[in-house]
């Protein structure tokens with residue numbers, strides 16, 4: 001047997017020369033056998049450790065981009081070590097990255113991030129999605145949605161910074177998104193809780209007539225690396241609580257699928273004797289999987305068959321239905337998850353309140369649509385396909401199947417929430433028995449190595465668990481969520497690492513090969529504005545630093561280099577508007593400085609070569625040290641200066 005002999009090998013290496021296994025006394029200083037005895041480790045534990053332990057200096061093979069949930073950020077994690085590599089702040093301020101504390105990022109966070117004119121400083125990140133070329137992750141961009149405030153953000157993976165936030169002008173809540181089409185032509189964002197489009201008011205008794213959902217197709221400009229709002233458009237949808245969404249690929253490229261869970265159009269109690277949405281939305285046996293032909297929608301948009309609501313072109317529900325841009329097929333009640341198979345031939349939808357996952361056959365649905373074979377229409381005139389005629393089959397997976405990911409061998413891995421299991425099943429051969437692996441506990445999303453691409457890698461699956469009860473030291477009643485790394489390379493699945501996620505409820509994540517990243521180590525040339533990718537016209541060359549006063553406006557052109565700021569003393573008058581133009585003169589790897597002004601809520605990060613710009617009104621008189629916040633050199637503490645604000649009338 002491999003396992004014991006391997007252990008014996010380890011043990012004998014560690015205990016070379018020792019005639020018998022040493023007694024378990026010497027802390028972790030003893031041989032392997034004694035450490036195992038002392039720490040109560042099984043052979044499986046040691047094997048798991050060997051599979052995940054990454055010695056100092058060794059790099060991980062994969063990178064996870066995990067949603068930070070209502071932390072409003074992204075967690076970047078190495079696999080298999082499960083070491084946290086970075087948090088990328090997106091919808092909320094974060095001081096280390098200097099995001100939201102006076103620098104250029106303020107425009108993204110506080111201006112672009114506004115919803116209906118309101119400044120919002122948190123987000124509920126659900127589904128990060130990597131940019132794709134030809135259905136493969138290309139390592140260029142990451143998109144994510146904010147369910148709470150219906151926004152989508154763009155992270156540039158060149159420098160792992162949030163470069164754009166786009167506020168959805170139509171809906172008040174999103175969920176399905178941010179999903180990309182296979183060549184990242186569009187970033188798709190679909191609504192969740194229905195409301196009158198464009199932020200209008202209507203009472204709840206008008207739910208059916210006035211409340212709507214929408215699917216927004218954000219056009220992505222791959223050269224600029226930004227969403228092009230002008231060339232984006234949307235499709236009006238019924239108020240059915242659209243849920244998860246996924247784009248077709250290969251043979252199904254051109255389609256988007258969205259599941260939904262409120263065909264009942266329940267809107268809670270209305271203060272009368274109606275049921276809560278919880279049960280009101282669970283009356284019907286079937287909800288509707290939305291099948292969207294987005295290439296056809298594009299032709300309607302090009303032909304001008306849209307109305308503009310709040311600045312965005314919208315295909316009406318009536319037109320979408322009439323033109324078969326939108327068709328429906330039933331899905332067993334209150335579904336969740338919507339995941340297209342790697343070959344693009346099928347889409348798997350979990351049952352949530354059912355024990356099955358349903359495998360829809362996309363070719364069958366295309367055929368029904370082409371032939372005009374429908375069983376009826378919904379209240380809004382959308383044609384409905386026959387359920388049995390649309391599916392390849394159903395597979396019993398356990399209580400509460402949600403999301404599904406894939407490997408390279410033809411297996412699907414579905415998260416089963418109520419059972420707390422990951423279920424492995426063959427989506428091509430539904431007769432094959434399933435394998436269920438217990439996870440701790442109540443798994444929501446699940447992710448797999450390159451799992452959403454046309455060529456998944458297998459190897460690893462991560463269970464993203466909602467509950468962690470007894471897994472970690474008690475840190476108070478607010479428990480961390482828990483990621484569990486699962487080895488799927490062998491004949492049976494094994495949990496090989498537990499990792500607490502202590503900053504928000506993560507939902508989805510994606511796992512990409514680390515060698516697909518092409519991250520920069522410095523901004524070149526020095527003085528590059530990371531938001532324009534060009535050298536700033538305000539960048540300063542060494543020796544040309546200056547302070548320019550123009551009435552009550554003061555511009556400071558400052559260089560930043562180990563270990564000083566030039567100029568290092570800035571004198572202004574109370575009430576002056578001060579703009580600091582900071583240029584890092586560094587190009588060396590990891591030679592980052594910070595720049596903080598005490599008492600002024602100013603703090604930016606100066607990565608090598610970066611240009612930063614801070615504008616503020618010197619409204620408090622006094623003497624304010626400014627200093628470098630990164631321990632950059634032996635003389636880091638000396639990297640400081642003074643902002644002197646002369647009181648009025650002094």
Ligand code: RUQ
Nearest residue numbers: 126444445507508
């Ligand atoms: S949803 S598990 Cu956005 Cu499934 Cu969270």
Ligand code: CUA
Nearest residue numbers: 628630632636
């Ligand atoms: Cu520069 Cu510390």
